[in-house]
Amino acid sequence: MKSIFLFFCIITHAVFSFSQNVTVGAGEKPLLKSVVKTFTEGSTYFNNAPANGKIKTDGQKEFIINNLRYNLETQQLEYAENDHVYTVQEAVQSFTLPDSVGNIHVFTKLGTGQPAGFYETLVDGRISLLKLYAVKKEVTEDWYTKKKSNKMVKQDIYFTKKEGIIQKISPSTKNVATVLADKKNDVTAFIKDEQLDLKQGTDLVKIFKYYNALK
Numbered sequence: 573m574k575s576i577f578l579f580f581c582i583i584t585h586a587v588f589s590f591s592q593n594v595t596v597g598a599g600e601k602p603l604l605k606s607v608v609k610t611f612t613e614g615s616t617y618f619n620n621a622p623a624n625g626k627i628k629t630d631g632q633k634e635f636i637i638n639n640l641r642y643n644l645e646t647q648q649l650e651y652a653e654n655d656h657v658y659t660v661q662e663a664v665q666s667f668t669l670p671d672s673v674g675n676i677h678v679f680t681k682l683g684t685g686q687p688a689g690f691y692e693t694l695v696d697g698r699i700s701l702l703k704l705y706a707v708k709k710e711v712t713e714d715w716y717t718k719k720k721s722n723k724m725v726k727q728d729i730y731f732t733k734k735e736g737i738i739q740k741i742s743p744s745t746k747n748v749a750t751v752l753a754d755k756k757n758d759v760t761a762f763i764k765d766e767q768l769d770l771k772q773g774t775d776l777v778k779i780f781k782y783y784n785a786l787k
Contacts, residue, residue: 577650585655613766614724616707618642618671622652625669629662642669642679645705647689668689680740692729694777698735699752701777743770751781759783 597756598625618641627649635661639652649667666680666737667690679690695701706727713720730741732751745763748770749756762768762782768775 604697613721614707616643616645616724618644618677618705620672625649627660627662627667628665630665631663632665633662635662639666640669642667642690642705644705645709645724647706663697664690673697676770693733693782695780697780699735699780699783700737701780702731702733703773704729704731706718728756730773730776743776745770746778748776752779755783755786 573748588783589769622641623638623640624638626634626636627640628634631755637649637651641652642652643650649664651660654659664681666678668676668678670676677692679692679757681744687708689704691704692704693700694703706729707724710723711720712723730743731738739751741751743786745760748763749760751761759779759782763770763779766775768778770776770779
């Protein structure tokens with residue numbers, strides 16, 4: 573009888589501890605844990621491997637966080653601790669994080685009224701170029717088996733900033749020339765002479781750097 577009672581106590585304690593860890597986590601930090609696992613091709617993270625990052629809160633506090641990752645689907649920061657994954661609960665104003673090849677990126681949350689997420693300033697100047705990293709879930713179906721699968725596709729969304737006003741831009745020669753209208757002839761000539769492809773982020777950066785260098 574005693575052995576049965578002891579076994580019941582052990583099981584009860586184990587279940588209580590498990591549910592407590594899953595729903596709350598150490599220090600009452602919300603723990604990310606999915607009970608149902610579904611296979612999805614591709615990654616939702618900016619940096620596939622956790623890395624050391626630096627964050628600044630709305631209260632101007634700065635922290636160095638180990639094992640930090642940027643989830644592009646939820647637009648939240650996550651970190652690993654004691655084999656668990658938590659979300660950063662402080663209101664984050666900006667953060668610095670290396671990408672998968674070690675290049676350092678600085679992300680800033682914009683004011684209210686802007687699309688949710690963190691933006692990287694690619695070019696700063698009279699008209700700045702900003703970038704929002706995101707992912708989109710696509711569902712594909714095999715034509716033969718009719719089996720559906722999920723795939724996360726990364727997206728680069730660009731914005732311009734002029735005198736505090738932020739607007740989304742779809743990269744094309746016409747759209748860029750419209751945004752940089754006061755130097756339209758110079759810009760279009762530069763695009764043609766350099767044979768730039770505006771679908772390439774590096775070429776888009778070149779255009780805005782060229783524009784902001786003009787007198």
